[in-house]
Amino acid sequence: MENKELIGIIAGILTTSAYIPQTIKVIKSKSAKDFSWIWLIFMIIGILLWFLYGLMLKSLALIFANGISIMSLLTIAVVKYVYRQS
Amino acid sequence: MENKELIGIIAGILTTSAYIPQTIKVIKSKSAKDFSWIWLIFMIIGILLWFLYGLMLKSLALIFANGISIMSLLTIAVVKYVYRQS
Numbered sequence: 001m002e003n004k005e006l007i008g009i010i011a012g013i014l015t016t017s018a019y020i021p022q023t024i025k026v027i028k029s030k031s032a033k034d035f036s037w038i039w040l041i042f043m044i045i046g047i048l049l050w051f052l053y054g055l056m057l058k059s060l061a062l063i064f065a066n067g068i069s070i071m072s073l074l075t076i077a078v079v080k081y082v083y084r085q086s
Numbered sequence: 087m088e089n090k091e092l093i094g095i096i097a098g099i100l101t102t103s104a105y106i107p108q109t110i111k112v113i114k115s116k117s118a119k120d121f122s123w124i125w126l127i128f129m130i131i132g133i134l135l136w137f138l139y140g141l142m143l144k145s146l147a148l149i150f151a152n153g154i155s156i157m158s159l160l161t162i163a164v165v166k167y168v169y170r171q172s
Contacts, residue, residue, distance in 0.1 A: 004142040007135050014132030018125050034120075039104050046100030049093050053147065056090035061139065 008061025016068045023072045032080035040080065044073050094147025102154045109158045118166035126166065130159050 001009075026032045047066045054062025087095075112118045133152045140148025 004139060007142065008139040011132050011135030011139055014128050015136065018128040018132065021125075039107075042100050042104040046097050046104065049097030050101065053090060053094040053097055056093065057143065057145070059143070 005060055008059060009064065012061050012065025012068075016065050016072075019069060019072045023075055026076050026079050030079060030083045032076050032083070035076055035080060037080070040073060040077050044070070044077065047073065091146055094145060095150065098147050098151025098154075102151050102158075105155060105158045109161055112162050112165050116165060116169045118162050118169075121162055121166060123166070126159060126163050130156070130163065133159065 022034075026035075047069050050062060051066040051070060053059075054066060108120075112121075133155045136148060137152040137156060139145075140152060
């Protein structure tokens with residue numbers, strides 16, 4: 001693996017794993033009130049575009065990092081919607 | 087500008103601007119207690135590496151987005167340190 005791809009993968013691991021505690025907290029507490037819908041929508045669209053950009057550049061790091069981030073964000077959005085009444 | 091670079095720039099605008107309200111809130115309230123030091127350190131190192139990755143790929147989108155994100159995060163870290171007593 002090229003040096004630059006390794007740097008991208010490490011960057012992806014750091015910025016993606018920084019979201020895991022928040023995602024676990026949202027699932028456990030069944031509450032996502034800390035996240036506004038505007039923030040979630042901006043981030044989901046933005047990260048989908050980063051994912052697309054990664055595909056176009058054939059960048060493993062961008063595809064990997066943003067693929068996982070999308071799953072974290074969609075999990076938060078689903079919890080926020082399902083438990084919106086509570 | 088190439089199509090893919092435009093997609094990257096739009097992705098960067100969305101994911102970067104999603105942090106601006108939080109950064110402004112931190113500056114106004116002079117409090118960054120919502121951000122743990124671990125999260126900040128993970129993100130600052132991670133985004134620095136994304137910035138480096140962007141330089142290596144000569145990707146305007148990665149350089150632009152992560153350059154701005156670094157400034158947001160460093161601002162939050164400075165406020166968190168300066169007002170750590172309060």
